[in-house]
Amino acid sequence: MIEARGIVLRAGEDQAWVRVDDQPTGCGRCNEPGGCGGAKIAHAFGKPDEVFHVENPQHFVAGDRVRLQIDDGAALGAAAVTYGVPTLGALLGAGLGTWWAGNTGALTGLVVALIASVLFVRSIGGRRFWRQKLSVRLAADSALCSSTHTETASRHD
Known part of the structure; x- marks a missing residue:
C-alpha cells in the first residue's frame, strides 16, 4: 500500500481536500540499486500538486490528520x-x-x-472497475497519539 500523511483542509458532505505533509511511501527503495525510482521520476517534472480532492465516507473534518492510501x-x-x-x-x-x-x-x-x-x-x-482500482482512500492517521486525534479517530470508526 502506498501511503502519504496529510491534513484535511476542508470537507464537504462526502468529499475532502487533503494537503500532503510528507513524501509518499512507495517501495521504499528510491535511492537503492534496483529500486523503482518512482519518486525521482515524479519530481523530475516539477513538484506535484500536494492538495488532493478525495471521497470522504468517514466524514473527516478540517484539521483531521489522515493517511491517503492507494493499492x-x-x-x-x-x-x-x-x-x-x-x-x-x-x-x-x-x-x-x-x-x-x-x-x-x-x-x-x-x-x-x-x-x-x-x-x-x-x-x-471511466468505468467503475478502474475508478475503484485507482481510487485514493482516506484513513485516520494512527501514528499520531494526541488525545485530540484519538477523539477524532473514534468519531470515524
Missing part, C-alpha cells in the same frame, strides 16, 4: 494499460497495414490502430 501496483497497472495498449495497437496496425498494402498501408494501419487504441483506453478509464 500497490495500481499505478503500474494504470501505466501498463495507458501506454501498453496503444503501443501494441500501433505495432499491430503497422504490421497488418504492411501485410495488406505495403509502406502506405503501414502508416495508415499505425495511425488508425493508434487512434482506436487511445479511444479504447479512454473509454475504459
